[in-house]
Amino acid sequence: MKKLIAGVVLGVGLTAIAHGAGNPEAGEANAQVCAGCHGAGGAEPIAPNYPKLSGLGEKYLHQQLVLIKEQERMIPSMTGLLNNNSDQDLQDLAAYFDSQSMPIGQADPDLVDQGEALYRGGNMASGVPACAGCHSPDGSGIEAAGYPRLSGQSAEYVAAQLKAYRVGERDAGQNASIMMDVAAKLTDQEIEAVSSYASGLN
Helix, strand or coil, X not given: CHHHHHHHHHHHHHHHHHCCCCCHHHHHHHCHHHHHHHCHHHCCCXXXXXXXXXXXXXXXXXXXXXXXXXXXXXCHHHCCCCCCCCHHHHHHHHHHHHCCCCCCCCCCCCCHHHHHHHHHHCECCCCECCCHHHHCCCCCCEHHHCEXXXXXXXXXXXXXXXXXXXXXXXXXXXXXXXXXXXXXXXCHXXXXXXXXXXXXXX
């Protein structure tokens, strides 16, 4: 039993190392093309429906870059942009963007109470779990699990992704099924409220 536990601990440790192997300095050199849509450091996108990339989590970012490159996650504006990048290049990009600071937005005061209730407690009546369970109480995400940071993300982007999960348009990646199940139980009003709350969470 002790050997089994040691093996699991070692395996988790090696996985963490493998997903923390990006070089932020190398990633910065390749990130200039990303700035055209996501802004310098991935922190200030040119449109609110584009995601902030800064501080999202290296593992999550790497997973999404791989899915986009392999066209498992279809984003028309990114088609072909990553074709010449090796997996190490993608790791480096993920490490660079994760090392940048995420600017916090301002939640709509009229939606804060409902958004906070959903984020922290979910909706027991409809079976919606608390967002904080996977994305952490402060919205910083859980790096080891590949759960991204939500704190500071654009409300418009979060809402668009929840709706995409809800209708099955975003179905790529190991955690997509979790989000599809959650989003299927959310109303438009709940999506608006929790997305707004997340944008101002700090």
